[in-house]
Amino acid sequence: MNALRRNTSADFSAIAADYDSSRFLPRSIVNDLVQRLLNIAVLHQGMAGLDAGCGTGCLTIPFGEAGICMTGLDISEKMLERARANAVSLPHVTFRHADVQRIHDFHVRYDFCVVSKLFQHVGSWECAAQNLTSLLRNPGLLILINERGAFRNSVRLKFSEIARANKFEFSYKGCSNIETVIDYFVALGFCVEDLPLPRIEWDFRISYDAAFGHLERKLFAEFWDLTSTQYRQVLTETRSWIDEQPSGGHTEEKMSPHLDVHLLRKLN
Numbered sequence: 472m473n474a475l476r477r478n479t480s481a482d483f484s485a486i487a488a489d490y491d492s493s494r495f496l497p498r499s500i501v502n503d504l505v506q507r508l509l510n511i512a513v514l515h516q517g518m519a520g521l522d523a524g525c526g527t528g529c530l531t532i533p534f535g536e537a538g539i540c541m542t543g544l545d546i547s548e549k550m551l552e553r554a555r556a557n558a559v560s561l562p563h564v565t566f567r568h569a570d571v572q573r574i575h576d577f578h579v580r581y582d583f584c585v586v587s588k589l590f591q592h593v594g595s596w597e598c599a600a601q602n603l604t605s606l607l608r609n610p611g612l613l614i615l616i617n618e619r620g621a622f623r624n625s626v627r628l629k630f631s632e633i634a635r636a637n638k639f640e641f642s643y644k645g646c647s648n649i650e651t652v653i654d655y656f657v658a659l660g661f662c663v664e665d666l667p668l669p670r671i672e673w674d675f676r677i678s679y680d681a682a683f684g685h686l687e688r689k690l691f692a693e694f695w696d697l698t699s700t701q702y703r704q705v706l707t708e709t710r711s712w713i714d715e716q717p718s719g720g721h722t723e724e725k726m727s728p729h730l731d732v733h734l735l736r737k738l739n
């Protein structure tokens with residue numbers, strides 16, 4: 472990875488207005504997770520939590536509604552504007568504009584930090600991990616959450632395949648391998664704890680036209696480094712592939728994601 476890339480992040484400002492309507496994580500699923508974490512005493516009301524890379528607040532808000540004092544942090548003011556609008560009338564939920572790679576002025580310490588889909592977007596993700604570690608109390612918890620299987624629809628996979636076949640370079644800026652992230656936190660002094668949670672899963676259907684619309688609106692950060700000419704070319708080829716399918720853009724795909732949740736405890 473080159474040095475320039477290391478300090479960059481995927482800033483979601485350009486897609487802030489589209490973010491909520493293009494997500495596949497139902498609020499009821501997050502509420503269910505939060506309730507279960509309260510039931511097994513991983514969380515309790517009155518705790519202070521940080522949601523790093525909070526986006527529009529899709530985790531910050533349900534955690535806050537459960538009585539937890541939440542701070543959402545994001546590098547994008549536009550995402551934070553949406554988060555603030557989504558969180559009206561939640562006095563113990565606040566949002567701060569900051570880059571996790573450069574947190575120097577946070578004087579508060581948190582009981583836990585929740586992170587969902589952040590490290591793949593941060594060039595210096597190890598630096599972000601160190602900074603978040605220093606914001607945790609001792610002992611403090613790190614909760615890593617991802618909706619696995621929600622985004623790998625056939626149209627998006629075809630778009631990647633076509634970009635690769637054309638030898639166009641694209642990738643996430645940071646680390647998208649959760650095991651690598653966990654290993655790094657373990658090296659920082661965390662231990663992985665068992666979470667007695669059932670598999671939390673749901674399903675939804677997406678049409679090829681809808682999935683293509685997401686690509687047209689450039690909702691996926693791993694493709695943001697394609698030039699506009701490259702992006703247009705891949706879109707055109709993807710569209711042709713869709714139109715060759717027996718039901719074309721009306722083809723529907725059933726997606727069956729589940730929540731991937733990891734709990735780590737900071738030991739010292």
Ligand SMILES: C[S@@+](CC[C@H](N)C(=O)[O-])C[C@H]1O[C@@H](n2cnc3c(N)ncnc32)[C@H](O)[C@@H]1O
Pocket residue numbers: 480481482483484523524525526527528529530544545546547550569570571572586587588589592593
């Ligand atoms: C895929 S979104 C995830 C948002 C939210 N956690 C969720 O699960 O919906 C990634 C978020 O990370 C933010 N982000 C990217 N780089 C960041 C950085 N260096 N510091 C803070 N936030 C960052 C983006 O602006 C975006 O809102």
